Amino acid sequence: MSAHTKGSGGDGLKWVGRSIRRLEDPALVQGRGRFTADLPAAHWVRFVRSPNAAGKIRGITAPDGAVVITAADIAGVKKITPMLHKFNYKPVGQPILAEGEVRFVGEAVAAVVAATEEDAEDFADLVEIDIEDAPALVDGRAAIADGAPQLHAGVPGNVIVKGEFKTPGFDDVWTGAAKIIRCEARSNRQNATPMEARAAHAAYDSATGRITLHCTTQMPHLVRTAIADCLGIPESDLRVIAPDVGGGFGQKMSLCPEYVLIAWLARHLQSSVAWTEDRRENLIASFHSRDQYITLEGAFDANAKLLALRANVLANTGAYSCFPTSCGMEPLMAMAEMPGPYDVQQYECLARAVVTNTCTMGAYRGVSRPSITFTLERLMDKAAKAFAIDPLDIRRKNLITQFPYKSAIGLEYDEASYRETMETAVEAINVPAFRARQQLARDKGEYLGIGFATFSERTGYGSPAFAARGMAITPGWETVHISVDPSGFVEARIGSSPHGQGLRTTLAQIIAEEIGVPPQTIKVVHGDTDTAPYGWGTFASRSLVISGGATLIAARKVRAKLLKIAGHMLEAAETDIVLEDGKAKVAGTDREVTVAAMAREAYTQTHRFKGEIEPGLTESGTYDPPGTFSNACHVAIVRLDVETGHVKVERYLVAEDAGRIINPMIADGQVHGGVAQGIGNALLEEIIYDESGAILTANLADFMPPTAHEIPPIELHHMETPSTQSITRAKGLGEGGTIGPPAAIVNAINDALTPFNVEIDTIPATPQRIRALLRNATNSARPRAGGDPGATT
Amino acid sequence: MKPAPFIRHVPRTLDEALATLAEVAGEDGRILAGGQSLVPIMAFRLAKPAHLVDINEVAGLDKLADDGKFLTIGARVRHAAFHEPVTANPLGRLLTYVARHIAHYPIRMRGTFCGSLAHADPSSEWCLTAATLDAVMVAKSVKGTREIRADGFFDGIMSTHLKEGELLAEVRLPLLPPDGKFGFYEFSRRAGDFAMSAALATYRLDGGKMTDVRVGLGGAEASPRRIPEAEAELNGKAPGDAAFRAAGEAASAAIEPLEDHQTDAEYRRDLVKVVVRRALEHSLI
The missing domain is CATH 3.30.465.10 (Uridine Diphospho-n-acetylenolpyruvylglucosamine Reductase; domain 3)
Known part of the structure; x- marks a missing residue:
């Protein structure tokens, strides 16, 4: 019952499946984009941030002439308090400005308001904060140690979320297993580092009393809902606009306290107020990501078939809980999706989030999946070693091949191509040729490695998926309004909020396919709560599945109405009419009418419809899917310099399946960008705190995103297993690129390390960490540094 | 503007520049040339010079x-x-x-x-x-x-x-002797980053033996310097793996390693061993 195909096209589709150029790009590449920081303002804000990780605020001293806002000034503003109704969640509120005490270095303590950005920064430099320093809790494991200081009164033991799951037959299967394999993995802390850091601009309209807030966000409607709640105002008094947004990657899908304050200030001053974050603030005080310890054990039978998995997930979630997802996001996703693409029906998991004196965790592209895939794929490689079989063979024994598949925790997997993508990748990379090259290199004292990562990726999460976590807000569905105006132009207003994904183009392709007008003439409007329908924004590989589904529903309604109007105008049966080239044509005749003429008729000559057709040409679609699983196999070939510990990714290959591809070029771009970020995750990027809670990596020389030099050409192979759980047949692919690299690259490093009998299970796999392992390697295969002494001459 | 306020002076002659510098040096006046290090640390407000003496217009300094x-x-x-x-x-x-x-x-x-x-x-x-x-x-x-x-x-x-x-x-x-040889190697995690260790070596060959050997090391200690212990392993020896390795080991043992979050002392010594040897190997290419 396999429905995998290679490549796209076919199906007689005209626009879907084509690599048309992105409609977004002409403005962006010609510098005509419009970003929040481009707006002029009467007042500018600079935040004064805590230099201490913990402690009581004894006093704040403002310089002469400065306007300084502190918590006391905004006493009526509610804290940001996301809610989960399950998993022993302990709600904590994040104050907009620190109240009485600080909980992480970088927490906003005061806001300085001045006429210019320069003055605000100069004044802020002179504000003195007196803090009674208290010991900082930095590490997740330290937070649950006996005697650890308690960060929040309502969170005993600092455990803010605790999920537990165990299948009934687990213990019997566990004790009967042939081998138990264990992996203790560490995913260190990152920052998503969007090119545009955070920014907000709020303006007060004295005629209406309304605030218009421009901000760089992935979810404008939810920002409006949340800020209206914090300020205690009707949502109609607040308009939120996400103009062009320079990347988000999840960091911009949580509510920033800074945005609440900017909106409050615009009301307070009855004027316009703006704030543009700098890179240092972004690295210290926006939202961080990852930071998990995962211990994963697998019980295998004598034939290396995985029988049971036991996971212990500890997520360091920082000082507060992000809105709306809450800090349950990382550990609870890990709990739900840990078994990944493998068939295993016995499962036990303990997943906790703990609070510490560090920057609050938010989402980052991949959320939990890079860490759990890394851990699970390390476990599979360790198991292959223990059974002395090929890492590919252990995957062949365990990958899910029968669909639909119900996981141990109850997730429904729709049809995917776990085996097929892996075999495609294996064939393309030519493993035997690599092994021969690896042996030749080893003989010269050079170390190459190959690593695989196979994974599933749940995408297009509908409301039930969020409800399963007990979230007070379940951002699942989307609505799209499509209207054809009297001049015949098509406009789609969407609740999603794309910021680089190319959604304006792909949705236009879906509409074009249905109603037969070129996508280049279709406008997709988003990001403004006054014009777009309520929606949840763009995150979690959801927009093409959910907004795309809603678009298809609305477009089909428009199509149906156009056929009716055409039938009326052309005096033909609807079934004889085709929509193409911007016209309705009666098949087999030369009778036709343009969409423009039909639209004009629909508004201006409605009496001719004799009450059989409603006036106007506007339709809506709403879609809330169950969720669908994309999948991929990533392969990395690395060269390890055993003397310095440096890793060079020589080759990177992806075989992926995201169901029907709407625009292959855009799909390729998503994978390329994701892999680049994944390489950063695997090798380079790490937010490091010292014991006092100060950040040692607060600039882009110390926090190291990969540059073009560190990213090899990325080879892509597409397969298409059309989704049965998504009406466009498309699955999400926004995050997949970031999920595979830590697993594939670190597996490859460990393959290169085989002669030394040491393994690394920490990301990023830095040269210092690799050298520390090699220095202590006891194996006789000591590095033959530099290879043959004569070779370099 | 990220930096703290400052006054920029733009002298046209060396005398004018030195006179201005004499005037402002006591008030944390600094020279601005290319600005590729000073300006970033000013943007972080780690440096807050009150005066900058911009020498980009000063005649004669382009020699x-x-x-x-x-x-x-x-x-x-x-x-x-x-x-x-x-x-x-x-x-x-x-x-x-x-x-x-x-x-x-x-x-x-x-x-x-x-x-x-x-x-x-x-x-x-x-x-x-x-x-x-x-x-x-x-x-x-x-x-x-x-x-x-x-x-x-x-x-x-x-x-x-x-x-x-x-x-x-x-x-x-x-200048180097006309038959002078040199080799250089540096290690950083990303292309273009600050070197986590770097070595430069120069020497001449006299009857197949290395002479006038200089081995300098950067990025490993608080200041770059020549490492006499490494030079001693090379002077009078034929260039080759044995001597180069010995020089690397000697340098690694001789240093007072800088430590930071990505380089502890042991790792720095590892890197020094490698960069010294690879710089010497480079001299043979």
């Missing part, structure tokens, strides 16, 4: 001349000037090879050789070059001219023995 004994490099000479050899002496090729490792192209178009030395970042390629070759620093002030040898110039991390009111007006690099 770049080989007088047969020394290569003289003026305070306005940019890194990019060395993208092609500036002299037929082997020093020209050495500088071209080293320059390729300095940061990224836009930074090399703007940053200056003398500015790097005055900034004295421990991992600076030019500081390493100056230390290895025993450069002579020419400091000028309203009080006159002072020549400082490289081994008496650097004073720890981002610190030199330049006095208040002194401008590093030029640096004289001794």
Whole structure:
């Protein structure tokens, strides 16, 4: 019952499946984009941030002439308090400005308001904060140690979320297993580092009393809902606009306290107020990501078939809980999706989030999946070693091949191509040729490695998926309004909020396919709560599945109405009419009418419809899917310099399946960008705190995103297993690129390390960490540094 | 504007520049040349100079001349000037090879050789070059001219023995012997990053044996310097793996390693061993 195909096209589709150029790009590449920081303002804000990780605020001293806002000034503003109704969640509120005490270095303590950005920064430099320093809790494991200081009164033991799951037959299967394999993995802390850091601009309209807030966000409607709640105002008094947004990657899908304050200030001053974050603030005080310890054990039978998995997930979630997802996001996703693409029906998991004196965790592209895939794929490689079989063979024994598949925790997997993508990748990379090259290199004292990562990726999460976590807000569905105006132009207003994904183009392709007008003439409007329908924004590989589904529903309604109007105008049966080239044509005749003429008729000559057709040409679609699983196999070939510990990714290959591809070029771009970020995750990027809670990596020389030099050409192979759980047949692919690299690259490093009998299970796999392992390697295969002494001459 | 407020002075002559510097040096006045190090630390407000004396308009500071004994490099000479050899002496090729490792192209178009030395970042390629070759620093002030040898110039991390009111007006690099050989190697995690360790070696061959050996090390200690223990392993020996390895080991043992979040002492010693040997291996290519 396999429905995998290679490549796209076919199906007689005209626009879907084509690599048309992105409609977004002409403005962006010609510098005509419009970003929040481009707006002029009467007042500018600079935040004064805590230099201490913990402690009581004894006093704040403002310089002469400065306007300084502190918590006391905004006493009526509610804290940001996301809610989960399950998993022993302990709600904590994040104050907009620190109240009485600080909980992480970088927490906003005061806001300085001045006429210019320069003055605000100069004044802020002179504000003195007196803090009674208290010991900082930095590490997740330290937070649950006996005697650890308690960060929040309502969170005993600092455990803010605790999920537990165990299948009934687990213990019997566990004790009967042939081998138990264990992996203790560490995913260190990152920052998503969007090119545009955070920014907000709020303006007060004295005629209406309304605030218009421009901000760089992935979810404008939810920002409006949340800020209206914090300020205690009707949502109609607040308009939120996400103009062009320079990347988000999840960091911009949580509510920033800074945005609440900017909106409050615009009301307070009855004027316009703006704030543009700098890179240092972004690295210290926006939202961080990852930071998990995962211990994963697998019980295998004598034939290396995985029988049971036991996971212990500890997520360091920082000082507060992000809105709306809450800090349950990382550990609870890990709990739900840990078994990944493998068939295993016995499962036990303990997943906790703990609070510490560090920057609050938010989402980052991949959320939990890079860490759990890394851990699970390390476990599979360790198991292959223990059974002395090929890492590919252990995957062949365990990958899910029968669909639909119900996981141990109850997730429904729709049809995917776990085996097929892996075999495609294996064939393309030519493993035997690599092994021969690896042996030749080893003989010269050079170390190459190959690593695989196979994974599933749940995408297009509908409301039930969020409800399963007990979230007070379940951002699942989307609505799209499509209207054809009297001049015949098509406009789609969407609740999603794309910021680089190319959604304006792909949705236009879906509409074009249905109603037969070129996508280049279709406008997709988003990001403004006054014009777009309520929606949840763009995150979690959801927009093409959910907004795309809603678009298809609305477009089909428009199509149906156009056929009716055409039938009326052309005096033909609807079934004889085709929509193409911007016209309705009666098949087999030369009778036709343009969409423009039909639209004009629909508004201006409605009496001719004799009450059989409603006036106007506007339709809506709403879609809330169950969720669908994309999948991929990533392969990395690395060269390890055993003397310095440096890793060079020589080759990177992806075989992926995201169901029907709407625009292959855009799909390729998503994978390329994701892999680049994944390489950063695997090798380079790490937010490091010292014991006092100060950040040692607060600039882009110390926090190291990969540059073009560190990213090899990325080879892509597409397969298409059309989704049965998504009406466009498309699955999400926004995050997949970031999920595979830590697993594939670190597996490859460990393959290169085989002669030394040491393994690394920490990301990023830095040269210092690799050298520390090699220095202590006891194996006789000591590095033959530099290879043959004569070779370099 | 990210930096704290400051006043920028733009003198046109050296005398004017030195007079201005004498006036403002006491109020934390600093020289602005390429600005590739100073401006970022001002943007972070780690440095808040009240005055900047911008020497980009000062006539005569762009000197770049080989007088047969020394290569003289003026305070306005940019890194990019060395993208092609500036002299037929082997020093020209050495500088071209080293320059390729300095940061990224836009930074090399703007940053200056003398500015790097005055900034004295421990991992600076030019500081390493100056230390290895025993450069002579020419400091000028309203009080006159002072020549400082490289081994008496650097004073720890981002610190030199330049006095208040002194401008590093030029640096004289001794030319290499016509048959001089050099090798350079540096290690960083990403292309263009600060070196986590770097080594530069020069020597001549006399009857197949290395002589006049210089081994300099940067990025490993608070200041770059020559490592006599490594040089001792090489002088009088034939170039080759045994000697190069011994030099690497000697350097690794001799240093007082800098430590930071990505490099503990043991790892620094590992890197020193490697960069010294690989720099020497490079000399044979």
